[in-house]
Amino acid sequence: MEWNTETYDHKHDFVFKYGEKLLDYLPAHSNKVLDVGCGTGELTAQIAAKGCEVKGIDQSNNMIQKARLNFPKLDFVQGDILNMSLEKGEFDTVFSNAVFHWIKDQQKLAEKIQQVLQPGGYLICEFGAQGNINIISQAFSAELKLLGKTYRSPFYFPSVSAYTTLLSQNNFEIVTADAFSRPTFLKGGYSGLRNWVQQFFAADLAKLDDATMVLDHLEERLKSDLWKEDHWEADYRRIRVVAKSVR
Ligand SMILES: C[S@@+](CC[C@H](N)C(=O)[O-])C[C@H]1O[C@@H](n2cnc3c(N)ncnc32)[C@H](O)[C@@H]1O
Numbered sequence: 001m002e003w004n005t006e007t008y009d010h011k012h013d014f015v016f017k018y019g020e021k022l023l024d025y026l027p028a029h030s031n032k033v034l035d036v037g038c039g040t041g042e043l044t045a046q047i048a049a050k051g052c053e054v055k056g057i058d059q060s061n062n063m064i065q066k067a068r069l070n071f072p073k074l075d076f077v078q079g080d081i082l083n084m085s086l087e088k089g090e091f092d093t094v095f096s097n098a099v100f101h102w103i104k105d106q107q108k109l110a111e112k113i114q115q116v117l118q119p120g121g122y123l124i125c126e127f128g129a130q131g132n133i134n135i136i137s138q139a140f141s142a143e144l145k146l147l148g149k150t151y152r153s154p155f156y157f158p159s160v161s162a163y164t165t166l167l168s169q170n171n172f173e174i175v176t177a178d179a180f181s182r183p184t185f186l187k188g189g190y191s192g193l194r195n196w197v198q199q200f201f202a203a204d205l206a207k208l209d210d211a212t213m214v215l216d217h218l219e220e221r222l223k224s225d226l227w228k229e230d231h232w233e234a235d236y237r238r239i240r241v242v243a244k245s246v247r
Pocket of ligand 1: 016040059097
């Protein structure tokens with residue numbers, strides 16, 4: 001999926017603004033950091049500002065081009081984390097905000113992170129947890145059903161126990177793991193929900209003959225739950241994990 005970086009930086013900037021809290025979990029001794037799914041590079045730059053050497057990688061060409069424009073002195077590489085050739089043990093920390101839920105093959109991802117980390121290195125990540133955007137997804141699914149279509153979520157939203165089990169099976173020791181609700185203000189007034197759906201459910205909308213009609217119906221359906229007088233509030237849930245490589 002490609003990203004519209006203008007929309008991302010101006011309307012969905014909450015993603016990296018919330019992600020700033022994750023920076024507090026970077027170990028003080030972090031030195032060489034891989035930022036997986038760096039997007040437009042905002043958090044990558046903040047990692048660099050802490051004195052770390054950091055490489056930002058992202059599979060989206062648009063995102064990498066914008067990151068390079070935003071932060072020309074930093075190292076950004078385009079590619080899918082699962083298939084990139086990265087040196088074994090190249091990093092002491094792998095950092096990632098709002099990315100892992102997009103990745104289907106979580107076993108391969110855990111192996112890849114383990115491979116690029118030095119023994120004793122840290123994984124610091126946050127992404128969608130079990131129950132994330134349930135209300136929006138159910139409403140979207142109901143709208144597709146009316147059109148005779150089935151919504152299949154592309155996302156991996158695990159429980160804390162499912163994700164920590166996966167990491168433990170891949171030679172990580174869990175330092176901290178938590179899931180929490182984070183109702184999220186969507187910018188743009190009444191258009192905020194449709195702007196968000198157009199970015200995050202882009203693949204499903206692209207398959208519809210009349211996406212505008214679905215968006216109109218979705219707003220009607222979600223109004224009572226998620227419209228808060230002058231803005232939409234998305235029903236986000238996050239999982240935040242710090243884990244240490246113990247191989
Ligand atoms: C919501 S954005 C988050 C960007 C950034 N981390 C931030 O906090 O602003 C998710 C990013 O993950 C990237 N991404 C998704 N799957 C990926 C993969 N397999 N390898 C690398 N990047 C990926 C997307 O291209 C997108 O830029």
